[in-house]
Amino acid sequence: MDRISRGLKRMTMYLILIAGAVLFIFPFYWMVLASIKTPEEVFDLSLIPSKVTWDSYVYMFDRIPVWGSLLNSFIFAGGVTLITLIFTSMAGYALARLEFRGRDVLFSVILLTMMIPFQLLMIPLYIIVVKLGWMNTYAGLVLPVSVNALGIFIFRQFFRTVPQELIDAARIDGAGELKILFRIMLPLSKPACVTVAIFTFMGPWNDLLWPLLVTRDQEMMPLAQAATLFGLEGQGGQWGSIMAVTTILAVPVVVLYLFFQRYFIESVSSTGMKG
Amino acid sequence: MVKRNHRSAYLLILPYLLFLGVFLIYPILFSVWLTFHDWNIVSTDIPFVGLENYKRLMEDELFFTSLWNTVRFILINIPLQIVLALLLAVALNQPIKGRGFFRGAYFLPVVTSGVVISFLWAWMLSTDGGIINEVLGRIGIPPVPWLTSETWAIPSLAWVAAWKNLGYYVVIFLAGLQGIPKNLYEAARMDGASPVQNFFRITLPMLNPAMLLVVILSTINGFQLFTEPFIMTGGGPANSSLSVVMYIYKNAFQSLDMGYAATIGLVLALIILTVSLLQKRFLERDTYY
Numbered sequence: 001m002d003r004i005s006r007g008l009k010r011m012t013m014y015l016i017l018i019a020g021a022v023l024f025i026f027p028f029y030w031m032v033l034a035s036i037k038t039p040e041e042v043f044d045l046s047l048i049p050s051k052v053t054w055d056s057y058v059y060m061f062d063r064i065p066v067w068g069s070l071l072n073s074f075i076f077a078g079g080v081t082l083i084t085l086i087f088t089s090m091a092g093y094a095l096a097r098l099e100f101r102g103r104d105v106l107f108s109v110i111l112l113t114m115m116i117p118f119q120l121l122m123i124p125l126y127i128i129v130v131k132l133g134w135m136n137t138y139a140g141l142v143l144p145v146s147v148n149a150l151g152i153f154i155f156r157q158f159f160r161t162v163p164q165e166l167i168d169a170a171r172i173d174g175a176g177e178l179k180i181l182f183r184i185m186l187p188l189s190k191p192a193c194v195t196v197a198i199f200t201f202m203g204p205w206n207d208l209l210w211p212l213l214v215t216r217d218q219e220m221m222p223l224a225q226a227a228t229l230f231g232l233e234g235q236g237g238q239w240g241s242i243m244a245v246t247t248i249l250a251v252p253v254v255v256l257y258l259f260f261q262r263y264f265i266e267s268v269s270s271t272g273m274k275g
Numbered sequence: 276m277v278k279r280n281h282r283s284a285y286l287l288i289l290p291y292l293l294f295l296g297v298f299l300i301y302p303i304l305f306s307v308w309l310t311f312h313d314w315n316i317v318s319t320d321i322p323f324v325g326l327e328n329y330k331r332l333m334e335d336e337l338f339f340t341s342l343w344n345t346v347r348f349i350l351i352n353i354p355l356q357i358v359l360a361l362l363l364a365v366a367l368n369q370p371i372k373g374r375g376f377f378r379g380a381y382f383l384p385v386v387t388s389g390v391v392i393s394f395l396w397a398w399m400l401s402t403d404g405g406i407i408n409e410v411l412g413r414i415g416i417p418p419v420p421w422l423t424s425e426t427w428a429i430p431s432l433a434w435v436a437a438w439k440n441l442g443y444y445v446v447i448f449l450a451g452l453q454g455i456p457k458n459l460y461e462a463a464r465m466d467g468a469s470p471v472q473n474f475f476r477i478t479l480p481m482l483n484p485a486m487l488l489v490v491i492l493s494t495i496n497g498f499q500l501f502t503e504p505f506i507m508t509g510g511g512p513a514n515s516s517l518s519v520v521m522y523i524y525k526n527a528f529q530s531l532d533m534g535y536a537a538t539i540g541l542v543l544a545l546i547i548l549t550v551s552l553l554q555k556r557f558l559e560r561d562t563y564y
Contacts, residue, residue, distance in 0.1 A: 009369075010369070010371070013366040013369045013371060014366075014371065016362060016363065016366040017363070017366050017367065017371065017373075017377045020363050020366075020377065020380070020381060021376075021377055021380040021381070023438075024380050024381050024383055024384060024438075024441075024442070025380050025383065027395055027396070027399060028383065028387075028395075030395075030399065030406060031391075031395045031398075034398070042404070043404035043409075045406065045409055045410070083294075086290075087290045087291045087294065088291060090287040090288070090290065090291065091287060091288045091290075091291040091292075093287060094281075094283075094284040094285075094287040094288050095288070098281040098283070098284035098287070099281060099284075100281050100282075100284040100285065103284075106288070110295070113295065113299055115548065116299065116303065116544070117495070117498070117499060117543070117544050117547050118499070119498075119499060119519075119520055119523060119540045119543050119544060120302075120303065120306055120540050120541060120543070120544035121298075121299065121302045121303070121306070121540075122523070122527075122540065123306060123309065123523070123527055123533055123536050123537045123540055124301075124302035124303075124305040124306045124309065124537065125298065125302050126527070127305070127309075127316060127533065128297075128298075128301075128302065128305075130316060143294075143298070144298045145298075146294060146298070147291075147294045147295055147298050147299050152291070176283070177281070177283045177284075177286075177287060178287070181287075202386060205388065206387070206388035206389060206390070207388075208388075208389065208390050208501070208502045208505070208506075209501050209502070209520075209524075212524075213528070224388050224390045227390055227394075228390050228505075228506060231394050231506065232506065232509075239398045239401075239404075242394050242398070243394070243395070243398065246390065246391040246394045246395060249388055249390060249391050250387050250388065250391045253386050253387060253388070254383070254386070254387065256386075257382075257383070257386045261375075261379050261382075264382065264386055265378070265379075265382055265446055
């Protein structure tokens with residue numbers, strides 16, 4: 001290939017990549033922009049507002065308990081993440097480093113459970129929540145969706161790389177398995193912890209369907225649900241305030257993403273790779 | 276090393292297994308049981324109805340409408356996703372500056388809630404003041420009812436879902452591209468192959484595992500379609516964008532028909548499993564060179 005055609009090729013590639021970046025970033029800019037434009041300007045195509053106003057946020061804060069909903073989202077996503085981290089690291093450790101009867105069968109069964117679509121479980125889970133009296137409670141929101149085989153898969157993978165000598169040394173010092181897990185394995189597996197924490201947190205934070213089933217009190221709703229009901233309640237033409245609430249919903253995860261980009265991409269691609 | 280049977284291992288797994296039993300295994304069995312019963316969740320009387328729910332499903336036009344909508348969605352969504360993701364992944368795989376930035380940008384919608392993305396695109400696609408129609412208007416194209424016509428509702432949803440997930444598939448394709456041995460291209464160059472030939476004779480066949488993954492994942496994803504139609508179209512107009520999951524939701528929470536909703540859920544799960552196994556069976560190729 002000669003120099004000119006190579007240069008052309010490179011330019012085409014950059015054009016494609018830049019077009020892609022605009023395609024993915026511009027809508028977010030447009031969303032934030034709408035939330036701070038004046039109502040007269042919202043429908044305008046101008047890319048820079050002539051006047052910035054917080055009226056859309058004020059209007060929206062008047063109608064949904066934003067702080068309470070954010071707190072509910074944190075409890076929902078944080079609770080699921082914490083339970084997943086603890087229980088899947090325990091199981092992952094046992095499956096990676098301890099010999100016991102039925103280990104391989106058990107691991108295969110756990111992997112198989114990843115193939116079960118949520119739609120098969122949602123009706124019975126909803127009924128279980130109702131029968132336990134867990135409607136509109138954090139327990140109902142968090143516990144039924146805290147089963148996550150992928151955590152086991154990732155922890156097991158990571159724990160297998162920890163040198164056996166470290167475990168043996170701890171055993172000689174009389175450490176129990178839980179102590180080995182929390183004092184040796186987990187501190188050595190921070191990337192695995194961050195990966196599991198991130199993909200687990202993202203799920204419930206962004207989820208709509210499950211909260212829709214088990215929370216009906218506005219007081220108990222996570223923000224994704226509160227925002228949806230607010231947006232669908234005929235805010236006819238109030239796009240500014242709908243974009244304001246979706247901006248608030250997007251910000252925490254986007255900030256996390258900017259800080260932990262590598263982990264996000266790795267965690268999500270490892271989700272796929274297990275296929 | 277001497278094989279040992281660690282009893283503590285069982286204790287370590289126990290909490291997880293308890294969760295698995297209560298919130299996964301039991302619900303599966305419960306779900307199967309529900310499909311043979313008629314229950315509005317309130318009544319204490321839960322009559323056994325045999326295969327009634329399944330019979331009803333086979334005659335339920337609205338179920339088949341929702342299934343067809345979902346399949347149409349998948350058939351538009353997958354090619355759109357593959358072509359665009361492949362294009363961006365190939366461009367990213369060149370020796371270019373700012374790869375991290377571009378990859379990061381494409382991935383942004385993947386981490387953002389479907390709720391955010393649905394409202395955002397509902398607004399951009401809106402017929403009254405949405406930016407897409409405004410821009411089309413400037414170049415003389417009359418407004419398109421993207422979300423409010425039976426023709427456009429599903430294609431629009433398929434586009435929005437593709438936009439949301441594209442970055443994910445770019446990452447998968449990129450990993451696949453980086454796994455292709457460079458010497459294949461060198462050998463092809465010696466034989467005087469053109470870049471287009473390279474792409475179709477080497478790149479595409481070598482990407483088969485990544486392609487398979489993308490097809491299976493987006494099929495599974497597609498059958499679970501809920502948030503986008505729930506927010507953007509409400510399943511309309513005239514049920515033309517009602518998805519299967521929305522239909523389950525309606526049966527369970529608007530008609531309180533738990534047995535029937537569970538039946539649709541079970542059938543949907545079986546469809547997902549069958550289709551992904553078939554795809555694996557027919558799309559998997561051995562690529563030896």
